[in-house]
Amino acid sequence: MTTETETGRARPEAIKAVPVRHPGRWVAIAVLTVLVAMFLHLVLTNDRFNWRFIFVSMGEGKRGAMFTGPVLEGLRGTLLLTVLAMLIGVGLGIVVAIMRLSTNPILSSVAFVYTWVFRALPRLVLAILFGNLGILWERIGFGLPFDQQIGNLFGIHDLNAQFYSIKATDLLSGFLAGVLALGLSEAAYMAEIVRAGIQSVDEGQSEAASALGLSRGQVLRRIVLPQAMRVIVPPTGNETIAMVKDTSLVAFVPVTFELFFQLQAISSRTFVVLPVLIAACLWYLIICSVLMVVQFFVERYFSRGYGTAGKARMRLSGLAAEQGGAAPTPGPGGAGI
Amino acid sequence: MTDEMVRAENVHKSFGSLEVLKGIDLVVRPGEVCCVLGPSGSGKSTFLRCINHLEKINAGRIFVDGDLIGYRERGGKLHELKEKEVAAQRRAIGMVFQRFNLFPHMTVLQNVMEAPCRVKRENKNEVRDRAAALLDRVGLADKIDGYPSQLSGGQQQRVAIARALAMRPKLMLFDEPTSALDPELVGEVLDVMKDLARDGMTMVVVTHEIGFAREVGDSLIFMDGGVVVEQGPPREVIGNPQQERTQAFLSKVL
Numbered sequence: 307m308t309t310e311t312e313t314g315r316a317r318p319e320a321i322k323a324v325p326v327r328h329p330g331r332w333v334a335i336a337v338l339t340v341l342v343a344m345f346l347h348l349v350l351t352n353d354r355f356n357w358r359f360i361f362v363s364m365g366e367g368k369r370g371a372m373f374t375g376p377v378l379e380g381l382r383g384t385l386l387l388t389v390l391a392m393l394i395g396v397g398l399g400i401v402v403a404i405m406r407l408s409t410n411p412i413l414s415s416v417a418f419v420y421t422w423v424f425r426a427l428p429r430l431v432l433a434i435l436f437g438n439l440g441i442l443w444e445r446i447g448f449g450l451p452f453d454q455q456i457g458n459l460f461g462i463h464d465l466n467a468q469f470y471s472i473k474a475t476d477l478l479s480g481f482l483a484g485v486l487a488l489g490l491s492e493a494a495y496m497a498e499i500v501r502a503g504i505q506s507v508d509e510g511q512s513e514a515a516s517a518l519g520l521s522r523g524q525v526l527r528r529i530v531l532p533q534a535m536r537v538i539v540p541p542t543g544n545e546t547i548a549m550v551k552d553t554s555l556v557a558f559v560p561v562t563f564e565l566f567f568q569l570q571a572i573s574s575r576t577f578v579v580l581p582v583l584i585a586a587c588l589w590y591l592i593i594c595s596v597l598m599v600v601q602f603f604v605e606r607y608f609s610r611g612y613g614t615a616g617k618a619r620m621r622l623s624g625l626a627a628e629q630g631g632a633a634p635t636p637g638p639g640g641a642g643i
Numbered sequence: 644m645t646d647e648m649v650r651a652e653n654v655h656k657s658f659g660s661l662e663v664l665k666g667i668d669l670v671v672r673p674g675e676v677c678c679v680l681g682p683s684g685s686g687k688s689t690f691l692r693c694i695n696h697l698e699k700i701n702a703g704r705i706f707v708d709g710d711l712i713g714y715r716e717r718g719g720k721l722h723e724l725k726e727k728e729v730a731a732q733r734r735a736i737g738m739v740f741q742r743f744n745l746f747p748h749m750t751v752l753q754n755v756m757e758a759p760c761r762v763k764r765e766n767k768n769e770v771r772d773r774a775a776a777l778l779d780r781v782g783l784a785d786k787i788d789g790y791p792s793q794l795s796g797g798q799q800q801r802v803a804i805a806r807a808l809a810m811r812p813k814l815m816l817f818d819e820p821t822s823a824l825d826p827e828l829v830g831e832v833l834d835v836m837k838d839l840a841r842d843g844m845t846m847v848v849v850t851h852e853i854g855f856a857r858e859v860g861d862s863l864i865f866m867d868g869g870v871v872v873e874q875g876p877p878r879e880v881i882g883n884p885q886q887e888r889t890q891a892f893l894s895k896v897l
C-alpha cells in the first residue's frame with residue numbers, strides 16, 4: 307500500500323517489524339511471582355506475626371500496638387525531632403557551606419573545623435554527650451561573657467551580668483539535647499551537600515548576576531541557591547529519611563518521647579517481640595513514603611526550566627534502544643524519585 | 644556626561660605570574676561602537692571584564708563616564724570601593740556574554756525583570772511593561788513565558804541583550820556575543836546590535852565578525868599578547884593593516 311507524495315515518489319510502507327523478544331523478563335516474572343506468593347503465605351498464615359496485636363487490640367479494651375496512646379505520642383515526638391533537627395541541619399548547613407566557600411580565611415576555617423568535628427563523631431556518642439553536657443555548667447544564661455572573672459578583676463566578687471539564666475541540667479537533659487545533637491550533626495552533612503550544590507552552579511551565573519549590579523547576597527539568594535537546590539534536594543531527601551530513623555538514638559540522651567522507645571516499652575511489658583518490631587517497621591515505612599511524595603514535589607518545583615529528569619529518562623531509553631530494547635516513550639517532563 | 648564614556652589608562656592585569664594585559668590604553672566616546680579584535684588568549688575578555696570590575700586590575704586606571712572603576716582616589720591613595728559601590732557602578736554597564744548566562748530557573752520575562760526589580764527596586768508593573776517592550780524590540784514578544792532552555796541560541800542571546808538593556812545602561816560590553824551560535828543564527832543577534840548602535844548606545848564589542856566591525860564600528864583595536872597592536876577606523880585597519888601581526892590575523896579570519 308503506497309501513497310503518492312507531491313514529488314511523485316511513492317511513500318514506503320510503514321515498518322511493522324516483529325519486536326525483539328525478552329525471554330529473560332518472563333523468567334524474572336515467574337521467579338518473582340513465586341517469591342511473592344511464598345512471602346504472602348508466610349505473612350498471612352504464620353500466626354506469630356500476631357496482626358491482631360499490631361492493628362486491632364493488644365488485650366482487653368486496648369488498641370493495637372501501632373495505635374496506643376504512648377506510641378502515637380512517640381510518633382509525634384519522632385516527627386517533631388525530625389523536623390526540628392532538619393531545620394537546624396539545613397539552616398545551619400547553608401550558613402556553614404557559605405562560610406566554607408567564603409574568601410575570608412577565618413570563616414572558612416571555622417566552617418572546616420565544624421564539619422570535621424561533627425562528621426567525625428557518631429550520632430549515638432553525640433546524643434549521650436549532649437545529654438551529659440549539663441554537668442559542665444551549673445547555669446546557662448545570656449549576658450556579659452566572663453562576668454564573674456571581670457568582676458573579680460575589679461574587686462566585685464559576686465558580679466552577675468546575666469539577663470536570663472536557667473539551670474543547665476533542666477535545659478540540656480532531654481528533648482533539647484536530643485534536637486541539638488541531631489541538628490548540629492546534620493548541619494555538618496548538610497553543609498557538604500549545600501557546598502556541592504553551590505559549586506555545581508556555573509560560574510557564569512554569578513558573573514552575569516553581579517554584572518547586572520546584584521549584590522553578593524542577592525546573587526546567592528536569587529540566582530545561585532535556587533539553581534543549587536536541584537543538586538541539593540535529592541540528597542537532602544536521603545538525609546531527612548535517615549534522620550527519621552536516627553531519632554531513635556535520642557533514647558540514649560535519654561528522651562522517651564520517641565517512637566521506637568515507646569514500641570520497645572510495649573514489648574518489654576508484654577514480652578511480645580516480633581509484632582512490635584513489625585509495628586515499628588510499618589510506621590517507619592509510612593513516614594518514609596510520605597516523605598518521598600514530598601520530595602517528588604519539591605524536586606519538580608526546583609527543576610522548573612530544566613526538564614532534566616525527562617531528559618535523563620530519554621537518555622536511558624536511548625541507551626536501551628541502542629542495545630536493541632524497545633524505547634519507551636518518555637513521560638511528560640518532571641522529576642522522578 | 645563627559646565626552647569620554649570609557650577611558651583606560653595603561654591597564655595591567657596578571658593572573659598569578661601570567662601577565663595578561665600589559666598596558667592597555669583606550670578611549671571610547673559616547674555613542675561610539677568600539678570593536679576589539681585579536682587572536683585567542685590575547686586578553687580581550689579579560690580587558691572587557693576589567694571595565695566592569697569583574698576582574699581587579701593590577702595597575703592603571705579605568706574610567707567609565709568619568710567615574711574611576713573599582714576605586715576611590717583620595718589624598719593620592721587608592722581605596723577599594725565597597726561591594727555596594729561596585730554594584731552601583733555596574734548597574735550603568737550592561738554586559739553580554741559569549742555563553743548567554745541566562746538564569747535557567749526563571750522565565751524569559753523574569754530574567755529581564757530581575758535586576759530592575761531587585762537592584763533598583765523599581766515598580767514591578769512599570770518594569771514588566773518595559774521588559775515586554777524590550778523583548779518585543781529584540782523580536783521575542785511571543786517567548787515571554789518560556790524558559791531559556793526552550794529557546795535557540797540566537798533567541799537566548801537576544802534575551803541576554805534585553806536583560807542588560809533593562810537596567811538602562813549607558814555602556815554595553817559584548818564578549819563574542821555570536822561565537823557560540825550556529826552560523827544561521829548569527830545574523831539575528833547582529834541585527835539587534837546594529838539597531839542598538841543606530842540608537843546611539845555606546846558599545847565595546849569583542850568579536851570575530853569582521854563584517855560587523857567594518858559596517859557598524861566607529862573604531863577598532865587589535866590586541867595581541869596583552870597589548871594594543873593597532874587601532875584606528877575599522878575600514879582602514881581591516882582594509883590596510885600596518886602591523887605584521889594584524890595582517891597575519893586578518894588573513895586567517897577573512
Ligand SMILES: Nc1ncnc2c1ncn2[C@@H]1O[C@H](COP(=O)(O)OP(=O)(O)OP(=O)(O)O)[C@@H](O)[C@H]1O
Nearest residue numbers: 658661663681682683684685686687688689690819
Ligand atoms: N581567571 C583566570 N585565571 C588564570 N588565567 C586566566 C584567567 N582568565 C583568563 N586567563 C588567561 O588569560 C589569558 C587571556 O584570556 P582571555 O580570556 O582574556 O583571552 P581572549 O582574548 O578573550 O581569548 P578568546 O578569544 O579565546 O576568548 C589566557 O591565557 C587565559 O588562560
Ligand SMILES: [Mg+2]
Nearest residue numbers: 687688689819
Ligand atoms: Mg574571550
